[in-house]
Amino acid sequence: MSRDTSRTDKGAQAYADLAEVIREIEEKYIGPERGMNTSAERSAGRYLLANALQHGFQCWFDSDPTRPMFQRWLGVKKKLLGDNPDAVYYGAIVDPAGTFRIRGNVHGACYTSFSVETGAQEGHISKGVISTLNDTEFDIAADGSYELIASPEPQPRNWLRLEPNAGSITTRHYWEWSRNVAADPTFEVPLWIEPVEDPGPAAPMDDDAIAAGIQRVINFIRGLTIDFPDLPPEVMPSWVSNVVNEFDNSAYEESNAEIGYAAVDNAYLQARYELRPDQALVMRGRFPRCRFANVVIWNHRLQTPPYRYRDVSINRNQIQYERDGSFKIVIAHRDPGVPNWIDTAGQETGMIFWRFLMPEEPAPPIIAEVVDVDTLSE
Numbered sequence: 001m002s003r004d005t006s007r008t009d010k011g012a013q014a015y016a017d018l019a020e021v022i023r024e025i026e027e028k029y030i031g032p033e034r035g036m037n038t039s040a041e042r043s044a045g046r047y048l049l050a051n052a053l054q055h056g057f058q059c060w061f062d063s064d065p066t067r068p069m070f071q072r073w074l075g076v077k078k079k080l081l082g083d084n085p086d087a088v089y090y091g092a093i094v095d096p097a098g099t100f101r102i103r104g105n106v107h108g109a110c111y112t113s114f115s116v117e118t119g120a121q122e123g124h125i126s127k128g129v130i131s132t133l134n135d136t137e138f139d140i141a142a143d144g145s146y147e148l149i150a151s152p153e154p155q156p157r158n159w160l161r162l163e164p165n166a167g168s169i170t171t172r173h174y175w176e177w178s179r180n181v182a183a184d185p186t187f188e189v190p191l192w193i194e195p196v197e198d199p200g201p202a203a204p205m206d207d208d209a210i211a212a213g214i215q216r217v218i219n220f221i222r223g224l225t226i227d228f229p230d231l232p233p234e235v236m237p238s239w240v241s242n243v244v245n246e247f248d249n250s251a252y253e254e255s256n257a258e259i260g261y262a263a264v265d266n267a268y269l270q271a272r273y274e275l276r277p278d279q280a281l282v283m284r285g286r287f288p289r290c291r292f293a294n295v296v297i298w299n300h301r302l303q304t305p306p307y308r309y310r311d312v313s314i315n316r317n318q319i320q321y322e323r324d325g326s327f328k329i330v331i332a333h334r335d336p337g338v339p340n341w342i343d344t345a346g347q348e349t350g351m352i353f354w355r356f357l358m359p360e361e362p363a364p365p366i367i368a369e370v371v372d373v374d375t376l377s378e
Contacts, residue, residue, distance in 0.1 A: 010207050014214035021218050025049055029225045035300065040347075045225075048301040051078050052224045056217035060123045062209075063216065065095035066199045070171065070191045075182055079303040080224065081125075081261050082353065085180035085313045086294050088173045092193050093120075096166040099151035099197070105190040106135060106144045111174040111291050111357055113265060114148065114160050120167035123219030125228075126260030131161035134265055134358075149196075169193070172263055174292045174357065176317040183308050241271040245281055247354075249365035265291075267363060269354040273297070273331060276348065280332035280373040283352075285366040286325065287316055292357035295329065297342055297350050305345035314340060330376060337377030 030036055030045040055078060059071055070090040074083040083089075094100060106112045113134040119127035133148065138158040140146045150160040150169060160169070173189050175181040205213065233242045237259065241248040247269050262268075267290075273281055287293050296313035298304055305312045319327050320339035329340045331352065344350065356363050 009210075011210035011214065014211040014218075018214055018218055021222060022049070025221065025225045034230065041300070044299045044301050044303070048080075048303060049221060049225060051080055051303070052221040053217070054078050055080055056123065056220040059091060059093070060216040060220050061213040062205060063093040063213075064202055065093050065167075066098060066195060067202055068092040068094045068100065068169075068193050068195075070169075070193055072188065073170075075185050076306070076308050077185065082298060082302040083182070083304055084174075084294070084296060084355070085182045085304060085307050086174055086176065086292075086315050088181060088187060088189055090171040090173075090189070090191055092169045093167065094150065094162070094169055094193075096162045096164050097152060098162070098195055099149065099153070100193050101196055102148040102150060102160070102169075103190075103192045104146055106140060106146070107173070107189045108144070109135075109173040109175055109189070111135065111172065111265075113172045113263065114150075115170045115172075115263070116150070116160060116162060116166045117168045117170055117260065118163070118165045119260070121165075122167075123216030123223070124167070125220065125223040126168070126170075128260060129262065129264055130163050130166050132264050133158070133160050145190075150193075151196075170261060176292055176294070176315045178317055180307060180313065237268070239268045239270060241269075244272050244274050245370050246368055247271045247352075247366045249363075263355075263357070265358050267356040267359050269356075269363075269366065271352050271368070272349065273352055274349045275331065275333065275344065275370065277333050278373055279370055280330050280336055280376060281352075281368055281370055282376070283327075283329045283331070283366055283368050285327060286364045287327070288356055288363040289360040290356045290358055290363075292316075293355060295342070295352065295354045297331065297344065297347075297352055299347055299350050302351070305343070305347060310343040310345060311341065312343060312345070314342060332373050332376075334373065336373050 030042050036042045036045050070092045073089040073091050115132045116130040117126035118130045138146055138148055148158045148160055149155045150162055152162045181187055275281060294313055294315035314329060321327055330336050331342045333344050333346055335341060
């Protein structure tokens with residue numbers, strides 16, 4: 001059977017464009033221009049690209065904003081944008097002019113929230129938060145169930161506001177368990193979204209739809225790589241320390257609403273670590289009164305090391321506290337022989353990220369000190 005060569009399918013050209021963008025990312029992103037000077041750093045860049053491709057095809061390729069659905073975003077096999085082993089995230093691509101009913105259950109989470117992202121349309125990543133609702137702001141039944149309405153028109157209760165530049169809804173579900181909830185790939189939160197007015201069944205994806213879907217994937221992978229801003233220190237959020245192995249404890253009150261995929265209810269602290277194989281970073285402090293707190297390490301592409309069989313984060317329920325109620329947490333490349341070890345998986349440089357959710361008071365300072373790892377168990 002001969003192939004019709006009278007025209008070139010748009011889908012074929014879109015796949016060719018995708019291949020060209022991947023080549024461009026390899027040439028312009030994975031290299032010294034973005035601080036990837038070693039084989040390990042370049043591997044991290046390619047790992048990010050692989051995860052971005054996975055997410056692009058899962059969530060953006062055949063997205064239908066008039067018929068949205070929540071999909072679990074991150075886990076042990078897909079890490080993007082600062083993943084958190086103690087959280088399960090979902091996202092839904094929505095039509096900003098539509099009206100949608102969201103049903104769910106808190107499912108034992110210590111925190112549940114919904115955020116409407118601005119600019120997250122056609123595969124582009126979020127540029128900030130339009131509106132948000134957490135579980136103190138909507139009605140929850142005795143069995144943990146709830147119902148919300150996402151729409152441009154105000155609703156009397158349980159309303160999640162949509163605006164013309166809204167593109168997606170992100171959900172956050174946190175647990176302070178002794179095991180990391182995200183390490184279980186089968187764990188799911190009961191969560192549904194549907195249009196209030198039935199749009200009818202969708203048509204099969206034709207050539208135009210395939211091409212448009214591939215373009216959304218291209219937009220997404222470019223947004224996380226070539227087009228991802230490489231911000232100088234002076235324009236970073238104030239909670240990001242400019243000093244290696246040290247936190248700036250002066251800035252917890254800054255709003256996160258202008259940061260894509262950020263949680264406005266969280267107070268953050270971030271610093272870069274650099275440790276030789278024989279060194280450890282000891283962090284001392286106390287937790288503020290808050291709904292949830294943890295610390296996690298990432299590589300410089302905002303991805304956790306493999307955490308299914310190692311501890312790359314620690315929450316309040318996992319910590320062994322000092323007698324006075326304070327904590328001492330150790331980041332090291334090998335077991336230091338003391339409690340509260342965060343395992344770098346051999347990554348000599350990376351990022352440390354603290355979350356304090358809905359704090360009721362300023363967080364006490366976190367004091368960090370680099371020591372010889374062998375001195376800790378003496």
